[in-house]
Amino acid sequence: MLKRVFGADPAIAARRRHAFARGLRAVAPATIATGTWGLVTGVAMVKVGLTTAQALGMTLFVFAGSAQLAALPLIAAAAPIWVVLLTATVVNLRFVIFSAGLQPYFRRFSLGRRLLLGYITSDVGFALFLSRFVNAPEEERGSLEQVWFFLGMAAGNWVAWQTMSVLGILLAAQVPGAWGLEFASILALIALTLPMISGRPALVGAATAGVVAVLGAGLPLKLGLVAAVVVGIAAAMSAEVVLERTGAGA
Amino acid sequence: MSDLAIWIIVVGLTLVTVATRSAFLVLGDRFKLPERVQHGLRYAPACALVGLIAPELALADGTLALSLANPKLIAGFAAGAIMLATRSMIAAMAVGMLAFTALRLLAA
Numbered sequence: 001m002l003k004r005v006f007g008a009d010p011a012i013a014a015r016r017r018h019a020f021a022r023g024l025r026a027v028a029p030a031t032i033a034t035g036t037w038g039l040v041t042g043v044a045m046v047k048v049g050l051t052t053a054q055a056l057g058m059t060l061f062v063f064a065g066s067a068q069l070a071a072l073p074l075i076a077a078a079a080p081i082w083v084v085l086l087t088a089t090v091v092n093l094r095f096v097i098f099s100a101g102l103q104p105y106f107r108r109f110s111l112g113r114r115l116l117l118g119y120i121t122s123d124v125g126f127a128l129f130l131s132r133f134v135n136a137p138e139e140e141r142g143s144l145e146q147v148w149f150f151l152g153m154a155a156g157n158w159v160a161w162q163t164m165s166v167l168g169i170l171l172a173a174q175v176p177g178a179w180g181l182e183f184a185s186i187l188a189l190i191a192l193t194l195p196m197i198s199g200r201p202a203l204v205g206a207a208t209a210g211v212v213a214v215l216g217a218g219l220p221l222k223l224g225l226v227a228a229v230v231v232g233i234a235a236a237m238s239a240e241v242v243l244e245r246t247g248a249g250a
Numbered sequence: 251m252s253d254l255a256i257w258i259i260v261v262g263l264t265l266v267t268v269a270t271r272s273a274f275l276v277l278g279d280r281f282k283l284p285e286r287v288q289h290g291l292r293y294a295p296a297c298a299l300v301g302l303i304a305p306e307l308a309l310a311d312g313t314l315a316l317s318l319a320n321p322k323l324i325a326g327f328a329a330g331a332i333m334l335a336t337r338s339m340i341a342a343m344a345v346g347m348l349a350f351t352a353l354r355l356l357a358a
Contacts (some may be wrong), residue, residue: 193296194330213304228300
């Protein structure tokens with residue numbers, strides 16, 4: 001089994017194993033947050049009305065907590081499928097930026113491997129990887145040590161997420177509806193969102209998006225949400241321009 | 251939603267995950283996003299999430315409910331305040347759920 005994972009050559013396998021273990025250790029402290037987040041998402045999926053099979057399918061395949069949680073209120077409101085997918089895409093846009101950051105490291109791998117490396121990228125994994133290797137010499141980019149460190153982090157993160165998420169799905173049925181636990185997914189979104197709003201332009205954008213979303217909540221097809229994103233980004237970028245001009249900074 | 255619709259969403263969301271997370275790993279050598287677009291995209295996730303959260307907190311049965319009698323609004327702000335103060339997601343959610351439950355029991 002281990003031979004199949006790390007390869008037959010003992011010297012290379014040892015280097016891979018060490019790098020993998022370093023990745024696991026690096027991600028370990030973050031697995032508490034990841035696990036909690038997974039548990040909440042697991043419970044929330046069932047509380048919103050997904051069957052156990054649907055919820056398990058969603059967690060095992062989609063593997064994107066914020067996108068899943070964002071999709072749930074829309075599924076509950078029977079929004080059109082394209083609105084659900086568009087919203088998840090927007091929530092996931094940060095990963096497009098992350099992938100641009102990782103590209104110099106993974107560019108020489110085959111298409112299949114690049115897709116896989118992208119798929120297993122997490123917020124924490126990206127941040128830890130880049131902060132560790134951003135000052136490494138350019139010729140070391142994509143080295144065995146870097147890639148297996150990344151794989152170790154991804155493995156730890158995946159196991160923590162999936163274990164707790166499945167636990168949440170299985171436990172959700174035992175939790176009475178009267179507890180109002182589906183509200184926990186909104187609270188989780190709040191906890192996820194607040195750290196993202198750093199700097200005055202982001203605050204202006206977020207506040208604007210909130211107001212637009214509330215005003216547009218009655219619009220069909222959840223267009224209020226789409227409008228909130230577009231107007232929010234425009235407001236944030238306008239705020240940047242204004243702050244720059246007045247010299248107030250961000 | 252129908253069973254089929256849910257599974258279409260599951261497959262679609264999986265594709266969204268792969269597409270967004272590997273976007274530049276796949277396109278990187280051929281295509282570069284303009285600086286200005288990259289910059290604007292940074293604000294998109296927060297705007298989308300606030301856009302999802304705000305109506306859940308501010309509306310009750312589809313009408314504006316900006317009052318102390320709205321348990322979700324108060325509990326949401328309590329959770330947000332704890333999150334900003336402690337940076338602990340667990341603490342924020344615990345306080346939020348406690349506030350939500352207490353306020354609902356008081357109202358009942």
